[in-house]
Amino acid sequence: MNINKNLFKDLFIFEMANSHQGSVEHGIDIIKAMSRIARKYNINAAVKLQYRNLDTFIHPDYKGRDDIKHIPRFMSTKLNYEQFTQLVEVIHEEGLLAMSTPFDEDGVDWCMDQGIDIIKVASCSALDWPLLTKIAFTQKPIIISTGGKSLSDIDKLYNFFTHKGCEFAFLHCIAEYPAPMEHLQLDFIDRMNRRYPEITIGYSGHENPDDNIIPMLAIAKGAKILERHVGLPTETITLNSYSMNPEQAEKWVKAAIDAKMICEMKKEDNKYISQEEIDSLNSLMRGVYLKKAVKKGDPIMREDVFFAMPCNSKQMNSGDFTEGILASKDYDENEELHEKRKITDIGNVRNVVHDAKGMLYEAGIALGNDFEVELSHHYGMQHFRQIGAIIISIINREYCKKLLVILPGQKHPVHAHKVKEETFQLLYGDLNVNIEGKEVIMKPGDIQTILRGVKHSFTSIKGAIFEEVSTTHIKNDSYYDDPKVRSLDPIERKTILKRW
Known part of the structure; x- marks a missing residue:
């Protein structure tokens, strides 16, 4: 009915x-x-x-x-x-x-x-x-x-x-x-x-x-x-x-x-922040000012600046300041610092780790203390939120258990394993698994087995956490369709974190 x-x-x-x-x-x-x-x-x-x-x-x-x-x-x-x-x-x-x-x-x-x-x-x-x-x-x-x-x-x-x-x-x-x-x-x-x-x-x-x-x-x-x-x-x-x-x-x-x-939240999946709220807080933020004159091209260190109200339009605020940023022009003493926030791979890693940990907290999944985290960034960290996955290895013996965190909108590219057979169980969120061209839409609790040699990929709209139980994980056992990814050394497309 x-x-x-x-x-x-x-x-x-x-x-x-x-x-x-x-x-x-x-x-x-x-x-x-x-x-x-x-x-x-x-x-x-x-x-x-x-x-x-x-x-x-x-x-x-x-x-x-x-x-x-x-x-x-x-x-x-x-x-x-x-x-x-x-x-x-x-x-x-x-x-x-x-x-x-x-x-x-x-x-x-x-x-x-x-x-x-x-x-x-x-x-x-x-x-x-x-x-x-x-x-x-x-x-x-x-x-x-x-x-x-x-x-x-x-x-x-x-x-x-x-x-x-x-x-x-x-x-x-x-x-x-x-x-x-x-x-x-x-x-x-x-x-x-x-x-x-x-x-x-x-x-x-x-x-x-x-x-x-x-x-x-x-x-x-x-x-x-x-x-x-x-x-x-x-x-x-x-x-x-x-x-x-x-x-x-x-x-x-x-x-x-x-x-x-x-x-109620104004947006289904995220906290709504109004422009009025942003303007109100910006009016209280500290801007970055130069303690002394700095020449174009010089690195700007912490001792070269001070933080004070107000933070004017297009001025760098204290929270965005990164030590070592290069001056794009000559600055005078007490002048506002007008530089763009420096985005680094380390910053990207830190941001995605924080997002993944937040998803685990919301899902109520505790990891314990003995695990290894792999950021799989097939096209570089700058594109990680579009293509990649966070892989948390829990056990790797004759059997293997991992947790995979897929950020909202993130995709993991087409690949297959010759040695490993794996089974996914979705714990949280939504997951769309493509198996040899066939779409399988999973909801929490659903199980999907991937046999050896079977090409598969997966993506999530709102974010997902799923458990992977498999035979022993063997290094270099992931074979990607994209020749560009295949040509990379695993070290080039993986960042390993022992603690986060």
């Missing part, structure tokens, strides 16, 4: 508080109040119902009793299939997604019959395997609350729905009503995002409805879905302590939108 994966993105879920008092008319009023908020802020929003076939959900001996928690409330707010159908129709007419939490198998059937867009699994049902099996069989998008569930429980849910081929999301949830601030544990959103990187993670809140710091923090922690109980107070209806009225719900939505704006 082809499911729209954007369905979960920035989704706000308005859950009907207390089953909208068991009134279709009151439920419609709540739906329309929430749809006005959704239209005002142009948000991706759903209204969520709760389905139970109370004729079978409650044991016959317990019907009508008021001494068992929840049963009196369930019975007093009971709606039938046709009434729920009417509510679903209004939700769709208002341009919202229809969502429901089925607490039994009949409720799942109702979801399918009524065209519910998303099925929700309540925290209390998250280990109800007969119910989960039926929900998974629908192949509907699923959102699972994890209140009261251990990490081991959540792992079981992840594996169950992954094996069933479902599109699903998790909500961090504290199943206390209301939930005290000291129990919220929003750091767990971070952990879920790291543990399940392909799954959308959200937050279902039950805290004080006037507290909009919590949803902002949840967004900052990486929550992409937010859920709250909502209702509509009247002269005869009072909301409980964890449900929002329309005014509170609108403030909640606005706070979340503000948090997203505050947190």
